[in-house]
Amino acid sequence: MEVDFKGTPELGFFASRLDDVVGWARQYSIFQYPFVTACCGMEYMATACAHYDVDRFGAGLPRFSPRQADVLFVVGTISQKIAPVLVNVYQQMCAPKWVVAFGVCTCTGGFYDNYATVRGIDHVIPVDVYIPGCPPRPETVLQGLMMLQEKIRKEKQEL
Numbered sequence: 169m170e171v172d173f174k175g176t177p178e179l180g181f182f183a184s185r186l187d188d189v190v191g192w193a194r195q196y197s198i199f200q201y202p203f204v205t206a207c208c209g210m211e212y213m214a215t216a217c218a219h220y221d222v223d224r225f226g227a228g229l230p231r232f233s234p235r236q237a238d239v240l241f242v243v244g245t246i247s248q249k250i251a252p253v254l255v256n257v258y259q260q261m262c263a264p265k266w267v268v269a270f271g272v273c274t275c276t277g278g279f280y281d282n283y284a285t286v287r288g289i290d291h292v293i294p295v296d297v298y299i300p301g302c303p304p305r306p307e308t309v310l311q312g313l314m315m316l317q318e319k320i321r322k323e324k325q326e327l
């Protein structure tokens with residue numbers, strides 16, 4: 169719901185504080201949907217293990233239904249054949265939603281320079297954070313996760 173504060177600027181203060189509170193809460197309640205297609209999945213699982221403790225970022229519980237997830241982690245090579253499935257999963261997620269491209273294959277197609285590979289998932293769905301690497305180290309994944317949290321926190325919330 170969009171609220172119009174024209175004529176009552178003093179209420180804008182409460183709206184911006186509400187934005188801050190909702191943004192803060194959302195950044196620590198990330199429910200990720202892992203769309204895993206290739207070898208990057210190993211590093212995704214390594215990051216999810218206790219050693220790196222993604223629970224401290226509020227992102228420890230993956231969801232395997234797009235309707236229950238708000239962050240789509242696309243992990244691995246996306247072929248032209250699987251791309252419509254990815255788009256379908258993205259469309260089933262409720263707003264607000266975000267997308268992370270995990271690994272260079274997902275970001276750009278990587279070294280799969282051929283007709284069968286999507287040359288970056290941003291050709292088919294919007295991407296919020298790109299995590300480079302082949303595969304990315306867990307430390308890089310955590311950095312990407314923190315960048316996403318920052319983005320979520322700063323977003324103007326639609327209530």
Ligand code: SF4
Pocket residue numbers: 206207208243244245271272273274278301302303304
């Ligand atoms: S970026 Fe490297 S590790 Fe990840 S899916 Fe592509 S080839 Fe595999």
